[in-house]
Amino acid sequence: MPIQVFNTLTGKKEEFVPLEAGKVKLYACGPTVYDSSHLGHARMAIVWDVIQRYLRFSGLQVTFVRNITDIDDKIINRSKELKIRPDQLARHYLYEFWADMYALNVAPPDIEPRATEYLQQMILMAEDLVKKGKAYEAEGDVYFDVSGCADYGKLGKKNIEDLKSGAREQVRSQNELKEVKRNPVDFALWKSAPETETGWQSPWGFGRPGWHLECSSMIKSVLGETIDIHGGGEDLVFPHHENEKAQSESLHDKPLAKYWLHNSFVNVSEEKMSKSLGNFRTIADLLRDYSADTVRLFILQTHYRNPIDFSPESMQAAKQALMRLVRAALFAETEENGSGFYPSKHYSFDVKAAEKYKGDKTLSEFHNEFVAAMDNDFNTAVAISHLFGLADKISASKNDAERKLWAKALKDYAGVLGFTLADTRKEVDKNSTEQVLSLLLQLRQDARANKDFKTSDLIRNELAKAGINVMDTAEGPTWEKA
Ligand SMILES: [Zn+2]
Structure with a gap:
């Protein structure tokens, strides 16, 4: 029986048939590197790790792409708080993310594009959408025109009229928002920014790309216009994936992904944890x-x-x-x-x-x-x-x-499934090691007090063989790595 996958787009389990026989183009949205990763991130990483491992096991030639969002308002806001450069903050958490992935035995993706490496492609994509009449410029911003996208809301199972009234409410409650959008549901492909902040020059002036445009553009650049599987956490279905889909499909007149797969959450009760x-x-x-x-x-x-x-x-x-x-x-x-x-x-x-x-x-x-x-x-x-x-x-x-x-x-x-089944039962932590060593030093002290120098020397010499030097100080015996 062939592989069956649950496609969020159709709401059904479907037979997995790759676009090109024997090959799979797989893209999973990666982290926005502005903070440490938690159990929910671990789940997402492990789920996609297993899916790509299993597709390879099945004999398919997989190109697995997981991006890094290294430019985002969250990164900029956090870096302002910490008074460091946004790229410095992003690099710090990127290193931490890699360390976490390595420690979790999550295989590295085949390609790991970073948003900041694809600015020209993002600007080009936004320009093409404007040229095609699918997006418009307004006061240095560029917005995607949702009214020109017939199946908008299909992936997230959203009704466009509900979204419109919801968005209007939001705009009303945020008076500081510029009223430059034609339709409250329209979303930004490009946002203007002051030149004192992080940003890039574009045909519309200085600014930054929208998050959704980042993924659309990276997918196009590294995998092409249509991929087999687009994945991520279920919180990404709407608006992130809906918007990626709207942009890419409006520009290319073909599906962005054949199958949309989404993993669920980890519910963590703070109370349970701390207790x-x-x-x-x-x-x-x-x-x-x-x-x-x-x-x-x-x-x-x-x-x-x-x-x-x-x-x-x-x-x-x-x-x-x-x-x-x-x-x-x-x-x-x-x-x-x-x-x-x-x-x-x-x-x-x-x-x-x-x-x-x-x-x-x-x-x-x-x-x-x-x-x-x-x-x-x-x-x-x-x-x-x-x-x-x-x-x-x-x-x-x-x-x-x-x-x-x-x-x-x-x-x-x-x-x-990514298990090592390594026997970790004898791996003890630093605390245990310290306790065992202080016990040995105590036994050596007791032996010396009893004039049992044979035993006290034995302990010292055996520890030396194990790479531990015992030293007698005014405060009593202590040890260090040889
Ligand atoms: Zn994405």
Whole structure:
């Protein structure tokens, strides 16, 4: 059975047929780099990571593009607060985002365009829309004329008349807004800005591009006028994706994307968080207490279109459940363990490579179940239940060769979902290390007090072998890395 995807545009599950046989052009909206990423960003990144991994596993040649919005009012406002340059702020959070993605084992996209690198293309696109009568200039701004776009609102399932009255209300309540739009629903392709701020020269004067235009223009530049899959979080459906679609399609007279896929939210109860396990505001906070595999399992055990309620209890449950997979994976040949941090390794495991498991009845059945789940709109929840099924069979098996083979398969298929199944049970943090060392120093002090110099020397020498120097100071013994 071919891959089925739920298309937001049609509101239906559809058979996935690439525009060009064997190839997939995939674009997912990336972050606006003005603050640290949180669990919701982690979900979005992991969902798209898994979708592109699975398409590759299926034998498709994928070009996965995830952009960086590095110019935006949010960036400018935050940089004013912090009294630093907007590009400096954007770079800071871009580095942090990359560190988060690396730590989460999210594979890098094939192309990662940054908005500030495509200004000329954005200006050109806005100019072309004006020339075509789809957009107009007003006092240094350029607006998209929604009245000229027949199916505006189709993606977001919005009624244009409702939008108009809603927008009018908004304008009335924001008196400072210039009344230059022909229609309150029209949105900016270009906004004028004072020359003292960040901006670029354009045919309409100094200013900045609109957010929606950024994505339309980057998609056109790196992938072309029509792509297979456009994705993002469900909060982007309207207005962001609606507007991207309106601009691109009005200019090119062809669909921007064949399939529109959207992932749901993570609901985080602030109260629950602060009460139980402290504050997991950022991805880095989360990864201090949970491994990347645990975060991934927590996210992927829910289908990407369903919301997830975060709770420390469910995070803890994911941690426990992951151990079932990790323990079963330990039966694989030792050289297979602990490798594979760099995710591209898993791209070599695809349906062709999976042929090697077809001779084994258990694995052949498992393969069919795994593929059926993932083909069904990337149902990771069901696919993961089959990974657990295989893990239980591995643990129950008494046949060494069989166990080895199954464990190897478990690691390969878990890798398709981006799991490393690395055994992290013996990775202890700095706190634990310090406690163990102070215990050893205490034992050495006790031995010395009892004139048991054999034991005190043994502790000092063994620690030295382990790369720890013990020093006696006026304040008592202390240690440092050799
Ligand atoms: Zn976008």
